Amino acid sequence: MPMLKIIVGTMYGGALDVAEQVKPLFEEAGYEVAIFDQPTLDDLIGSPTDLALFCVSTTGSGDLPGNIVPFARALEEQSPGLGSLRYGLIALGDSSYGDTFCGAGRYLDELLEGQGAQRLGERLEIDAMETFMADDAALPWVEEWIDAQQLKVA
Numbered sequence: 001m002p003m004l005k006i007i008v009g010t011m012y013g014g015a016l017d018v019a020e021q022v023k024p025l026f027e028e029a030g031y032e033v034a035i036f037d038q039p040t041l042d043d044l045i046g047s048p049t050d051l052a053l054f055c056v057s058t059t060g061s062g063d064l065p066g067n068i069v070p071f072a073r074a075l076e077e078q079s080p081g082l083g084s085l086r087y088g089l090i091a092l093g094d095s096s097y098g099d100t101f102c103g104a105g106r107y108l109d110e111l112l113e114g115q116g117a118q119r120l121g122e123r124l125e126i127d128a129m130e131t132f133m134a135d136d137a138a139l140p141w142v143e144e145w146i147d148a149q150q151l152k153v154a
């Protein structure tokens, strides 16, 4: 069974909740799913990854949540090259923060692309000003993503 890894960056648990809610959709699509809420770079590259999904909120002024900082720092410092990685990215933010809206998700996306990873489709940006429960936006997006990117294996 192919392995889908969900890498989570969260302060208050919203992004982790999104990860847990979308997990069954990938299981139904034929994947083994692992969620990493204290992710390390080794979690991603130390064992086979057929597909990755990043669920990342933003804190401070466009900053990464603390739990995913070690992951991002290792990516920057070790520059492992991720040429074989295909991924999707769900960013949680709040447009009332202006220019730093979804800053962490956007930064991580750049970092991954800079390492040669291939994002499938567009990034989803969930605005807390518009969407009270992030799952309401994430679940239909993931269904559509699986469909549009032909990710179903079972």
Ligand SMILES: Cc1cc2nc3c(=O)[nH]c(=O)nc-3n(C[C@H](O)[C@H](O)[C@H](O)COP(=O)(O)O)c2cc1C
Pocket (backbone or CB within 6 Å): 009, 010, 011, 012, 013, 014, 015, 016, 057, 058, 059, 060, 061, 062, 063, 065, 092, 093, 094, 095, 097, 100, 101, 102, 103, 128
């Ligand atoms: C102290 C603080 C700082 C924040 N800074 C930003 C920001 O710079 N940009 C943004 O888009 N959202 C910002 N947010 C909004 C959060 O990203 C948003 O509420 C998100 O849904 C939280 O997800 P989480 O529960 O996974 O931590 C901030 C929220 C807090 C509490």
